[in-house]
Amino acid sequence: xxxxxxxxxxxxxxxxxxxxxxxxxxxxxxxxxxxxxxxxxxxxxxxxxxxxxxxxxxxxxxxxxxxxxxxxxxxxxxxxxxxxxxxxxxxxxxxxxxxxxxxxxxxxxxxxxxxxxxxxxxxxxxxxxxxxxxxxxxxxxxxxxxxxxxxxx
Numbered sequence: 001x002x003x004x005x006x007x008x009x010x011x012x013x014x015x016x017x018x019x020x021x022x023x024x025x026x027x028x029x030x031x032x033x034x035x036x037x038x039x040x041x042x043x044x045x046x047x048x049x050x051x052x053x054x055x056x057x058x059x060x061x062x063x064x065x066x067x068x069x070x071x072x073x074x075x076x077x078x079x080x081x082x083x084x085x086x087x088x089x090x091x092x093x094x095x096x097x098x099x100x101x102x103x104x105x106x107x108x109x110x111x112x113x114x115x116x117x118x119x120x121x122x123x124x125x126x127x128x129x130x131x132x133x134x135x136x137x138x139x140x141x142x143x144x145x146x147x148x149x150x151x152x153x
Contacts, residue, residue: 052134
């Protein structure tokens with residue numbers, strides 16, 4: 001993926017709070033009563049001053065549907081713009097067919113550490129995209145962007 005302004009990463013992280021207060025929310029259930037969501041994409045941003053390797057797994061109904069690792073440089077190695085904005089390098093993936101419903105969870109581990117996981121079936125909107133921010137090996141955050149107005153592209 002491309003470089004993002006740190007300001008854009010911060011804007012992305014406020015979207016879940018705002019999205020819960022507007023629009024019509026829809027959910028889907030399968031025959032087992034589990035909630036299904038349409039997964040669009042994951043973006044990983046390293047906000048740490050150290051470089052990291054992030055391992056990411058998208059799990060669908062208990063089975064790994066996608067697995068990959070990403071080398072992310074430290075934030076201090078990245079240039080600042082003339083306006084003083086810090087650019088954060090990002091990486092990640094999107095679903096190959098644009099949008100796919102399922103019982104998804106997303107897990108991330110940094111430098112071979114413990115898995116951090118989010119159950120996307122508990123999100124209150126559909127479709128979902130996830131921003132993962134790394135502040136340190138032990139500090140990984142998930143921000144879910146929901147957009148009931150559009151489909152994944």
